Amino acid sequence: MPNYSRAQSIIDTAEKIGLAIEKICGALCVFCFATMTIIAILGVFFRYVMQSPFMWTEEVARYLLVWLGFTAVSIALRQDKHIKVEVLDGFVPQIVVKLMSYVVDLLVAIFFVVLLWQGYLMTINNIMTASTFQISMSWILAAVPVAAALTLVQLFLNVIKKIFTEFVPGKEEVT
Amino acid sequence: MIGIILTLFFGLAIIGVPVGIVVALTTLFGFIYTDNAIFLSMISQRMFSAMDSFTFLALPFFLLAGDIMNKVGLTARLVDFANLFFGRLKGGLAQVNIVTSIIFGGISGAAVADTAALGRIFIPSMTQQGYERDFSTAVTVASSIIAPIIPPSIIMVLYGSIMEVSIAGLFAAGIVPGLLIGVALMILTRIIAGRRNYPTNPEKITFSRLVKRTRGAMWALMMPIIILGGILGGFFTPTEAAAIAVGFALFVGLVVYRNLTFKDLYSVFFKSAVTMGVITMLLSAATVLAWFLAIEQIPEMVAHIFMSISDNKYIILLLCNIFLIIVGMFLDIGPALLILGPILAPLAINLGVHPLHFGIMMCVNLNIALMTPPMGGCLFMGMIVGELKLGELVRALWPFILAELFVLVLVIYIPAITMWVPGMLGFIK
Numbered sequence: 001m002p003n004y005s006r007a008q009s010i011i012d013t014a015e016k017i018g019l020a021i022e023k024i025c026g027a028l029c030v031f032c033f034a035t036m037t038i039i040a041i042l043g044v045f046f047r048y049v050m051q052s053p054f055m056w057t058e059e060v061a062r063y064l065l066v067w068l069g070f071t072a073v074s075i076a077l078r079q080d081k082h083i084k085v086e087v088l089d090g091f092v093p094q095i096v097v098k099l100m101s102y103v104v105d106l107l108v109a110i111f112f113v114v115l116l117w118q119g120y121l122m123t124i125n126n127i128m129t130a131s132t133f134q135i136s137m138s139w140i141l142a143a144v145p146v147a148a149a150l151t152l153v154q155l156f157l158n159v160i161k162k163i164f165t166e167f168v169p170g171k172e173e174v175t
Numbered sequence: 176m177i178g179i180i181l182t183l184f185f186g187l188a189i190i191g192v193p194v195g196i197v198v199a200l201t202t203l204f205g206f207i208y209t210d211n212a213i214f215l216s217m218i219s220q221r222m223f224s225a226m227d228s229f230t231f232l233a234l235p236f237f238l239l240a241g242d243i244m245n246k247v248g249l250t251a252r253l254v255d256f257a258n259l260f261f262g263r264l265k266g267g268l269a270q271v272n273i274v275t276s277i278i279f280g281g282i283s284g285a286a287v288a289d290t291a292a293l294g295r296i297f298i299p300s301m302t303q304q305g306y307e308r309d310f311s312t313a314v315t316v317a318s319s320i321i322a323p324i325i326p327p328s329i330i331m332v333l334y335g336s337i338m339e340v341s342i343a344g345l346f347a348a349g350i351v352p353g354l355l356i357g358v359a360l361m362i363l364t365r366i367i368a369g370r371r372n373y374p375t376n377p378e379k380i381t382f383s384r385l386v387k388r389t390r391g392a393m394w395a396l397m398m399p400i401i402i403l404g405g406i407l408g409g410f411f412t413p414t415e416a417a418a419i420a421v422g423f424a425l426f427v428g429l430v431v432y433r434n435l436t437f438k439d440l441y442s443v444f445f446k447s448a449v450t451m452g453v454i455t456m457l458l459s460a461a462t463v464l465a466w467f468l469a470i471e472q473i474p475e476m477v478a479h480i481f482m483s484i485s486d487n488k489y490i491i492l493l494l495c496n497i498f499l500i501i502v503g504m505f506l507d508i509g510p511a512l513l514i515l516g517p518i519l520a521p522l523a524i525n526l527g528v529h530p531l532h533f534g535i536m537m538c539v540n541l542n543i544a545l546m547t548p549p550m551g552g553c554l555f556m557g558m559i560v561g562e563l564k565l566g567e568l569v570r571a572l573w574p575f576i577l578a579e580l581f582v583l584v585l586v587i588y589i590p591a592i593t594m595w596v597p598g599m600l601g602f603i604k
Contacts, residue, residue, distance in 0.1 A: 029448035030441060033235065040236065040418035044411070058229050065235065066226045072452025081453050082193030083507045085550070100190045107192050111199050118219040144219050
């Protein structure tokens with residue numbers, strides 16, 4: 001059994017790394033969101049006001065949305081925002097709730113490992129290029145495995161925090 | 176096969192796996208169970224293509240526009256405006272609460288956001304005027320579900336994305352049902368206010384007040400006109416209108432009122448982005464599940480079960496709705512729409528129900544479920560902003576739920592309520 005201060009410092013480190021990754025992902029999301037907004041407004045402007053639509057605005061906005069949405073999945077996981085059905089809490093003993101939460105983490109991990117693996121295959125096997133740009137679609141498809149990897153990292157950090165909280169006396173679960 | 180899917184689904188959901196991941200895992204284990212591991216590649220591909228959609232792009236923009244409008248403080252100005260006209264009714268502030276939700280519905284498309292935004296304004300001022308706290312909260316919660324029924328609506332974009340139904344058509348179809356719920360709530364409030372002798376707003380409508388309040392609310396009132404006029408008039412696609420709504424909200428915050436700092440802006444974008452993370456997981460996973468269910472012919476099996484009970488269209492619709500209400504008690508509206516839409520809609524459409532009619536019916540039904548116990552986003556938000564216990568809120572809320580269920584029955588059995596506006600605007604071929 002590790003001593004308390006050691007456990008606390010591990011929790012703090014996990015929290016710090018998780019927060020740093022969240023901040024970086026958040027900045028990427030905000031960048032995608034803001035750019036997407038500007039591009040979509042430009043698209044409308046050129047279509048109606050200038051009477052000469054840009055073909056690329058729609059496509060770029062869509063690709064930014066893909067990166068925004070998938071990257072945000074990991075932030076939502078860290079902040080525990082994903083929608084859950086919480087019917088059992090309060091009906092079963094605390095210990096069962098705790099054990100179930102580890103089973104849940106394991107199941108979530110299984111899904112994201114599969115997504116990482118399949119997303120990776122999808123990205124490297126891709127031979128298409130984007131329709132109005134001469135860039136490979138792999139750059140956009142990569143959002144899926146990257147998101148899966150980020151989510152796994154955040155999940156891992158959350159689990160670390162949860163495990164070591166057990167060793168710190170008088171402290172409730174952090175997650 | 177249905178049994179296995181249901182067991183997997185409920186088993187995973189009940190132990191607390193997030194719903195989006197429940198959906199994805201059900202599909203994943205379903206592939207393995209049916210010995211179709213070759214389909215695993217479909218998971219990443221379908222999830223990607225669900226997001227790579229121009230229609231779906233409307234969703235983050237509507238989300239963002241609503242958040243910015245709240246941050247800028249347009250809601251409070253709308254309340255002042257509505258108070259001048261509707262405050263004079265018996266139970267003034269309660270009526271204003273409902274009317275503001277209707278106008279707010281033309282700006283924002285999310286019910287829980289409406290509960291939070293209006294609750295923070297109305298509950299303190301209503302309790303100050305002598306309304307009971309539970310009644311004030313109940314009115315706020317009940318009227319907040321008008322927002323996602325009156326266009327623009329985030330859940331309708333979700334439904335339209337997965338079902339490939341015209342979003343402009345859904346928007347048009349939502350107007351009358353949304354207004355009907357508003358009217359029903361106002362009548363009920365009038366009855367309760369009469370019995371409990373709630374106060375009215377003594378202010379007279381004078382010219383100077385009219386000008387002042389209208390000027391204050393002008394920007395907030397222009398927004399629904401631009402968005403709805405643009406979409407329903409066929410000038411903009413819903414996605415374009417959503418982008419314009421964001422641009423407009425930014426203009427109001429940065430240029431007109433100048434109360435939006437760069438820091439606020441960053442946090443508003445960030446908050447909307449995290450919500451997008453939740454929605455991304457749900458929509459993309461639901462797309463994979465819908466595909467899996469289709470190849471396993473689950474919608475046909477479900478149709479078969481329903482048809483074995485009755486082949487009467489009206490009875491089937493009633494059964495569908497009872498089923499939806501039960502599901503809605505436990506499941507949030509987004510996942511419920513995304514999972515059940517692809518299963519139930521084909522059944523109804525086969526019986527001659529128009530896709531728009533069925534879509535609106537599902538939206539109204541599952542929105543009401545947002546405030547039915549034991550679980551519901553608006554119910555929980557109401558408990559937070561109203562500082563009430565579940566039982567206290569539900570005791571004040573149930574007459575409103577009944578009134579809304581009555582409107583739901585009208586929506587189910589009188590197709591003209593939904594179909595009239597889209598028909599008039601030419602959204603139905």
